[in-house]
Amino acid sequence: MNNKALLDRSLAAVWHPCTQMKAHETMPLVPIKSGEGVWLHDFEGNRYLDAVSSWWVNLFGHNNPRIKQAISQQLNTLEHVILAGFTHEPVVTLSERLSKLTGLGHCFYASDGASATEIALKMSFHYWRNLGKPNKTRFVSLQNSYHGETLGALSVTDVAIFKDTYAPLLQQSAQVRSPDWRLAEVGESADDYALRCANELDTYLAQHHQEIAAFIVEPLIQCAAGMAMYSPVYLKRAREICDQYQVHLIADEIAVGFGRTGTMFATEQAGIRPDFICLSKGITGGYLPLSVTLTTDMIYQAFYDDSVARGFLHSHSYTGNALACSAALATLDIFETDDILQANRQKTVYLNNKIQMLNDFPIKNLRNLGMVWAFDVQTQDAQFSRRFYERALARGLILRPIGNTVYWMPPYVVSESEMDWMLEQTQALLAMGV
Incomplete structure (x- = not known):
């Protein structure tokens, strides 16, 4: 099995949620083979940081041994x-x-x-x-x-x-x-x-x-x-x-x-x-x-x-x-x-100490509450959310902007180095222009 084969079968058999299916003529689905921690892996060896917790559900990482x-x-x-x-x-x-x-x-x-x-x-x-x-x-x-x-x-x-x-x-x-x-x-x-x-x-x-x-x-x-x-x-x-x-x-x-x-x-x-x-x-x-x-x-x-x-x-x-x-x-x-709430507070402090650098870009309302971060991109591009999603995916980062709002809602097992990488990739995306 490879990415292309599973993609074709999915388009032929599955009606995907919250989706205008015709969009997938030009924006391919991403067939996922496996997951580990905050990462999802496709059939060709690419990996993607799940910064949206698979629609806000995954708390402790993919393939969690205890669950x-x-x-x-x-x-x-x-x-x-x-x-x-x-x-x-x-x-x-x-x-x-x-x-x-x-x-x-x-x-x-x-x-x-x-x-x-x-x-x-x-x-x-x-x-x-x-x-x-x-x-x-x-x-x-x-x-x-x-x-x-x-x-x-x-x-x-x-x-x-x-x-x-x-x-x-x-x-x-x-x-x-x-x-x-x-x-x-x-x-x-x-x-x-x-x-x-x-x-x-x-x-x-x-x-x-x-x-x-x-x-x-x-x-x-x-x-x-x-x-x-x-x-x-x-x-x-x-x-x-x-x-x-x-x-x-x-x-x-x-x-x-x-x-x-x-x-x-x-x-x-x-x-x-x-x-x-x-x-x-x-x-x-x-x-x-x-x-x-x-x-x-x-x-x-x-x-x-x-x-x-x-x-x-x-x-x-x-x-x-x-x-x-x-x-x-x-x-x-x-x-x-694992005293998750306290561990999350430490991660929040860590990322908040670094996130202010995003204010160098055309954004506003940079905000955080718990394990949710968001900012609003100043853009007139009606296709911004789709374009930003595609560019992020090409860099191995899963983001699903809501309108012009970009947010991170990662699994709680995200490490400091993974948060650094998430921030770096988002910076690079903003630097590409909006």
């Missing part, structure tokens, strides 16, 4: 069992550990982030219905938010290229101003701007809370909005506002959970507990599909009844898959035994 071993051991006993009417050790243990980490109660499992969002939205709506408040059927999200591409998740997403085509299929939701500090007025601090945005949420909920079930938010970073970062004071104030108006707060930590923002979960930086938290991506270290929605005991109790119709009758065939749960447990073990 592989956990899956292998589980494979010898139980691969999967229906979770309706049955249970198993990995899903119980994982649920206990996630509950302890988040301060929330029961876990409801699915396989992907969009499904976790759907579950939270449906649970919130159904909770209010069970409480005799059937008018609370609508949702609020941030401008430029992204919560997934199934119909419910897309209804609270505010990214036009994903949403506009399907608008006739979607439930209407409301969007309030994003606290993205890049949108602040000149001289306005990130905290002050965040509070100004929170006041707009307050105003909206004051007028509409009787019909609003929940406010859903990506804590601290709106990733698909170009790694839009904001102050945790927004989350703190949003929690107070939601409490005041009896509106659920849903924390979509699908992309930012499991240490990505510097704490295990981003909401910790605001000192708050949401009513729902949606988790996926890094939960299995990038090994197997898994997502989970956790909620409070109070919300759980509203479904606990003799009436079947008052129960939450949502389901997925692979809910709580034992192999995926075993990978998630191994991922949590690595966080604990």
